[in-house]
Amino acid sequence: MSNIKLTDGILMKIMRGDQVENPVVQVLYCKKIQKNDSNPDRYRLLLSDGRYMINFAMLASQVTDLVADGSLTNNAVIVVKRYITTKIQSNGKNDNRRVLLILELDILAKGEDIGMKLGNPMNLTAEIIAEADKANSSKLLSEKTNGNASNTWDKSPNKPASNTSMQTSMNTTSNSTFNPNMCHPIEALSPYNSKWVLKVRVMNKSSIRTWSNSKGEGKLFSMDVCDETGEIRITGFRDEVDKFYDMIQTDRIYYITGGQIKLANKQYSTLKNDYEITLNRDTEIVECHETTNVPTVSFKFVPIKAIATLEPNSIVDVIGVCKEAGECVHFNSRAGKALIKREIQLVDESQCSINLTLWGKEAEDFDGSSQPVIAIKGAKINEFMGSKSISGMSSPIRINPDIPEAYKLRGWYDNEGSKLDNVTNISGRSTTGDGYQSTNSPLMTFREVKAKHVTDSLSFSNIGTIMLIKSDRAVYKSCPAEGCNKKLLEMGDDSYRCDKCGKEYNDFQYRLLVSMNVADHTGESWMTVFASEAEKILGKTSQEMGEWLNNDKKEATEYIATKNFSKFMFRCRSRMDTYNDENRMKTVAFAAEPINHVVVNKYYLDKIKELTGIQKKTSNGMEY
Structure with a gap:
């Protein structure tokens, strides 16, 4: 295939932070570097442009299927449609090396068709990149000395970001001086990199929660964010709640830098990421106002009918019309904590419905009178007495979202679904009683x-x-508190105690x-x-x-x-x-x-x- 030509020397520009369009490179080697049950495989690449080669390249999760199905093999020639680069650290100090994360690619020629290494590339080291940067800076300085480089300096993609300019961009709402090439992809985050900048969209923000125990009292909130490479949960405590909670708005884009990256507690998060971030005193968050390609929240909806056959504790994305909404219920947990919940019934085109539990402020504020379309990302499937339900306690929930699936479901319900009298509720009996023939x-x-x-x-x-x-x-004597059905203990003086609520009652x-x-x-x-x-x-x-x-x-x-x-x-x-x-x-x-x-x-x-x-x-x- 003699007509295949690599973009000579392009890796130098990419690894210096330049943005280039559709570079053509060769994959000399592809190696799997990660495998676990919660995240997809990860692959590291040895890339060549015919003059240089680099091994600091990785495939984003959305394109790893090309390796799995055998399309992308050694010696294949690809065109890189979208990518991100980010600087890495060595012994806690920044150097000139970058990681190249490929987000989208096309295969121009398969490896078996090429069958060999093209050109005679040499390893692109940090020293070579540093020398190139030094030569470029000298050239720009010379042009400026000659009085004609002011505009060239401003437009140069290689303009160094000083600590002063970075601090300014992090502490003002103007992002015009922020270099997007400094951004770090979520997929490449790890606890071993303490210097990073994220450019992310907020998918969901929780209400402020409080706690009180033997160690003291406090408050916290969390938000789920995403970029083109993945998603991650970010949590703020105490002072960070006061500092950031009001400024963070769902579905807006922010630059975030500073915070502790640690292993995720899967008990509280359904996101597909092994890590989570805790905000601290070094954290800075600034809204991004510029045009950006950070994706919106993506869903992989499962029909409600299919949930009846799924295992409890599975995580699914669900969309449905609110057919019915119950009243808010206030009750105390076994630990005595005051809780609020509301049950609503969702129905979709599979002619099945399921109960969704909303919690806290989301339950209080919900209005189902207009029968809105509701989309839930990462809902947890619960099972009790053979009945399935879903909970959105820590999941992003969208009311009448601006997505094609919502418009389609709205049209179906208004024209057909609202008139159905044979909807099966997999959370209990159906509206006509034929739910007794459900699969479970x-x-x-x-x-x-x-x-x-x-x-x-x-x-x-x-x-x-x-x-x-x-x-x-x-019959038995139960607790009079709303939502609590615990059997009371008789105290012998016409008073009763509820162990669940931790209170005594006279009735x-x-x-x-x-x-x-x-x-x-x-x-x-x-x-x-x-x-x-x-x-x-x-x-x-x-x-x-x-x-x-x-x-x-x-x-x-x-x-x-x-x-x-x-x-x-x-x-x-x-x-x-x-x-x-x-x-x-x-x-x-x-x-x-x-x-x-x-x-x-x-x-x-x-x-x-x-x-x-x-x-x-x-x-x-x-x-x-």
């Missing part, structure tokens, strides 16, 4: 459940008849917790039914039943007995439990609804087809 709670008989030999847990639905409801201990609320025996045509099972579903079965509130049992236990017990032999569709979760060294099945019913005969008939038809193998055919040969 299929309709089963008690014989089928026992045949599963459950060792962990099993979610299922069942058509059952209530044979007996135990009236003894059907309480009754709460149902019913044990009942349910049977179908194959067997029976004892179930525990919580307050919300027990109230549906009994037709009374927990408070009404508690007061009735307290005032007239005989009459209340007789009333409860009238609910025996009622039929419901139960949604349950069973697991094996050990009692007195004997294994037994423990079942909790977390939903009880009137029988949906459409679902029941389909279930029995499917069973008949399964047992007989009979399939009917239409005139055109289609089976049904």
Whole structure:
């Protein structure tokens, strides 16, 4: 391929910090340098322009697939479409060496087609670059002495950035003197480099959180930022909260320098980065007002229907229309911390919905009256009693985002989705009750459940008849605090204590917790039914039943007995439990609804087809 020509000597300009367009270089060698479960492979390159070669070159994560699929091999010739360079340190001091991070490239010729090294390149050392910089500075000085270099100096891409000019650019809102070539890509950050400048977009900013423990009190906030190479979480404490919180705005671009880079605590961050940054007294943050190509927040949305089959604690991007929004709930954590949350229901074109939990100020400020489109990046999948939900506690959330997926979803919901009456809620029952046939709670008989030999847990639905409801201990005295259902401890002086809230009360609320025996045509099972579903079965509130049992236990017990032999569709979760060294099945019913005969008939038809193998055919040969 004799028509392939490298851009002779171009690596010298690139490694001095110049911006050049579409340089053509050869990949002499490609080596994998990193592999772990949380981040993609990283590759280091030996590049040549025919005159010089460098080994301080890396591929950004978005182009590493070219190596994985065999497209980019040794001796391949590429054109570099986009790149970033950043200075590195040696023994804590800056030198003239840079790292070249390739963001986008095209392959002009494959390695097997070239089959050899082009030219006779020599290693481009820091000394060679320093000599070139010295020669260039001498030339500029000579031109200035001759009185014609003022404009040339201002426009030169090699103009050195003095400490004074850097400090000025970091402490003013004018970025006209800031050299973008000084910026460091997120992907190349490490704890071993203490001198760096980021040019990033703020994807998400948390509310201010406070803490109090034996070591003292404090406050903090965090923000998730991104550039073309990756994303990272930045956290500020105490003084840094006062200094930076109000100035940081979501979706704006900032220059950030100074801070401690350390290993990320994955318990609090879902970002794909092994590191995070803590702001300190040396941190400077300045908004960038110039035209820039820093990307906006990118999403990889997963249909809500698909979430039903994903593992708990998985991280996904989700978009949906707010179909319903619950009220704000104020409650205390087990540690006694005051919390606020709000449940909202999202629906998308997969005709499934899921519950999203908002927390803190985000929950307080949310208004679902206009049924907005909501996009969540890095939502965590939770599972309870076989139901899936998502939480956005530390995830960037966008209301009516300006992205194509949001406009498409808005059009679907306004024209079609809002009229649907068969949406399945994978966080619980659907709007029509056919959620009992969801993938994680299929309709089963008690014989089928026992045949599963459950060792962990099993979610299922069942058509059952209530044979007996135990009236003894059907209610308990619970904490009166909103959102707290903890059983109270009686203190003996008409006062009660809640261990969860850590408080004492003079009153309480009754709460149902019913044990009942349910049977179908194959067997029976004892179930525990919580307050919300027990109230549906009994037709009374927990408070009404508690007061009735307290005032007239005989009459209340007789009333409860009238609910025996009622039929419901139960949604349950069973697991094996050990009692007195004997294994037994423990079942909790977390939903009880009137029988949906459409679902029941389909279930029995499917069973008949399964047992007989009979399939009917239409005139055109289609089976049904």
